[in-house]
Amino acid sequence: MNAIMRDPAQSVVYQIYIKSFCDSNGDGIGDLPGITSKLDYLAYLGVDYLWITPFFPSPQRDNGYDVADYCAVDPVYGTMADFDELVAEARSRGIGIMLDMVLCHTSDQHEWFQRALAGEERFRRYYILRDGHGSIGPGDPGEPPTNWQCAFGGSAWQWEPRLGKWYLHLHDVSQPDLDWTNPEVREEMAKVVSFWRERGVAGFRFDVINLISKPEVFEDDTEGLGRRMFSDGPHVHEYLKELVERSGIDGMMTVGELAATDLENCVRYTNPAEHELGQVFSFHHLKVDYAGGDKWALAEPDIARLREIFASWQEGMQAGGGHNALFWCNHDQPRAITRFGGRGQVGKPGGSWDHVGKMLAVCTHLMQGVPYVFEGEELGQTNAGFASIDDVRDVESLNNYRILVEKGASEDEALEVIRERSRDNGRTPMQWTAGPAAGFTTGEPWIGVPENHELINVEAEQGRAGSMLEFYRGLIQMRHTLDVVSRGRVGFVEACESAPRAIVYERWLEGDAAAAARAAGQPVRLLVACSFDAEPCRVKPVRADGGVVALDGAEVLVDTYADDAVRVGEDSLELRPHEAVVLSLA
Template sequence: MSVSGNTISGNKREWWRNSVIYQIYPRSFCDANGDGIGDLPGISRKLDYMQSLGVDAIWISPFFKSPMVDFGYDVSDYRDVDPLFGSLADFDQLIVAAHSRGLKVIIDQILSHTSDRHPWFEESRASRDNPRADWYVWTDAKADGTPPNNWVSNFGGCSWHWCTRRRQYYLANFLKEQPDLNLHNPQVQEQLLSDLKFWLEHGVDGFRLDAVNHLFHHQSLRDNPARPLQLDEKGLPPVNHYQYQWHVFDKSQPENLDFLHRVRQLMDQYPGTVTMGEVGDDNTHKIMAEYTTGDRLNMAYSFDLLTEESSAEFLRNTLEKNREVIEKGWPCWSISNHDVPRSITRWNKGFNAEQALARAPLFLLMQLTLRGSVCLYQGEELGLPEAEIAFEDLVDPYGINLWPAFKGRDGCRTPMPWFNSGEVNAGFSKVKPWLPVPEEHHRKAVSLQQDDAHSTLNQFRALIDWHRQLPPELATAQQEVVDTRNDLLVFCRRAENGEFLVALNLGKDEETFDLPVEFADAEDITPALFAGERRDGKLVLPLAGVRVLHRKKLS
């Protein structure tokens, strides 16, 4: 079992199994040059902090050249760093500094679309017969001038946008400034693979592939079928009309599998590198299983745990639905990221602030003990709640478009609070940052939690260190969820030479669980910070209580 540079998986080439990956949203992490926006030198400055957390890798959200309409997810140059974040030399220095600390570096890669200011698109829209005319998804209007079908954008509105130069529509599954690449064109595939190779040559250890199931569309351009509407508690339909359709023809096409195989062939030329795909679909579980089995993605994560729901029943059902990917592929569990409200707010409705804070390490332990890897979003280790952002301070076009029913993603993207020194910006920047730092985040700054043994920060550090010390057979042990029919989430992990039982109380009241006979005398390896006990053949767990038992099998 390795405890430095690798997780409990002993295979260095598969370091990503059971790894803890720390997601950095660079605009909000650390501002080194004092312009109010985080940057690559700022990340380098905080590498010791990330090393102190005990994580295995950092995932850096986009830093490529971009008009920043969608804050870097609209790329205008795949092979250079936007000046907001520094330079290519800064990135190279970051790689060296991270590797010297035993930290792997994963970067975001957006393969489904570019910015409308990318030179490829500027050439493509100039005419119907230029060398890149077919690099994007273009189509003629219907006879009445309307778009070719009923496809709608993830961010609301029609997916098709009129171009007066070509007198055709182009496809954009997100913002209109993010035209979709046409991966049915072999030249586009070759170019994207070449761009991946560029960063591999610069030393990256892998890629998080954004919206990876959006790479291909059905060339028939058939209408998506209607989806039965799920009304909210007020009896109203969804805010975003994207949810009015089953997305059968605009994403998750069979051609994706062939292209992901080509990506894997490239990655295999760089031993130890990894691909992690973001999958959002009506049938997420099936897609994740397909994408992570065989020679395709190493792992994938979905939006299954990025919802408002966090009950034991919901989690049992989700894990059961994910059985195929858990058994055959490899999931990466994420309960928070840059696209959804922070988990301590989202997953604690009905709990007071003290209870919510007590549940933060509970959910991290759940992630650490499930079969799979873990993504930890920056600030989660501090117990940061979702920030309330005034409309006049919003910058996210998603939120601006759907206000007031949906406030967008700014509330989870506010700057990291490093110091509670009375400064307006909590040590993030000396000038006004791109988003405000809420006052309640000042009170959770790293400087305040650093030396407090009972702080959320140090609880997270202790849990990650505990995870590193677990018996190595946990790395790939099979998983079985127990239907307790109460507020306990209980699952077993079974390997040839050892078994584990994990029980977590997700409710407000004390819960009990009858121990299976085989675990009656099992070793209790629960981290000390959790309450709970084994009594008369039962586990007795209070609110946020946990027990983890380990039973060695006799050979």
């Protein structure tokens, strides 16, 4: 039943946070029929796959990432018939459906955990249970087995008297981690993936998949909060190969979300010879505004560090045969436009909002890999600007607000951090119209709608020349049609001292691929220059070998200012504030 989709190298994926995309029945929560109703819009945008966040039955402690049943649809999102209709209607438009699989942990309401609580030894072995440190015997919890901290704040261990053990939860306390050393667990996970593949799913995104293999020995982390102890564990590659083989998904569109990973492992995860994953999400580039590496401490983005990260991952993955997923935004991140300075003249052409949004799009869409567009990103949606902590729904944000206040921050100071960092910034409703609730629902939305939906919305942008939406359509079309974008090599160049906040790289084709592109009238070598500076700068691109990139005869393919005023010299290029330019080199 699998649809035959576009080659992954030419593909663009659109992420849908189902709860906030489109509500079809007025209950204030997005659903599967709502997605189906917007397929014509997504086909207009030009995307090839839709990654949909979890819609499985769930108590919603972590907005669906706490799964209570892997092979059913939560009634709040629709029915299995609704899902089947979505798959069929998407396929008829040349779009494949990708599902979000949460295989590291379950909800504590899942039948398996409930049966473990009831004393069934088989299901106790599905989870990671340990005696406490310093426990003097049954019934005495002692202290948590290790000092590991969970992703949402606090200990990663929870004492459960009914189990007589501590259980590990690397995320919320309601999300006990599965024990992948148990072959029965691995078999169950393969059955889950196979179930959805057989229903016509075209691809999968695997949530925090590099955390499924825990260390052989559980011990304290003497250098941090534990993440390095359980990321990219000793059997993770073995488990992934087994999952891919048993579920029959080798060759399908797959991407893994990887927490605290490294380049070496990501090359291995995504090298086709390994038969593990198609691409990986790594998050190092989205920590360049963390003061001291702390997500909850604000700092201006370090663009020099951003450039280093992009260069090392683009060139490193290329050298090892690996593949990147390219992204700025998702359901776990604040909006990139706000993060990187797009606060001016929001919703209006020519402000920093417009320039930053288009520049960010060029920066990643022209790189080597598969671009991912998060719902509303193509419109230029911004952070929500929460007026009160009461407007926030996210468990991670609420936990860290409390922690910040406990550490001495005032409520206003803590709220300012949450405004900038909360995952709920990416979870506010998709902005379809300027009308009530942004056209997302006829009821009361589950989370508030930003006021700027009156300016930033599909209705205002679709078909309007120069809009953010139409700009994204153009970039997606470039990946579909230009071989140098979809298959070219990549190399980063220095931008010279006068442009310290510029990121500049080349894309090029070689050999037969270059000859074929020339014969088809396509460009063979591109220079991509992106300024993250609020002031003008002059880029003089110099390759790693010291050679200056000649710009004589260069043709402007893309300019985010779109005014035919790009100034290109023999060996330099002038960029205006937050401008991005793509040149076809002679």
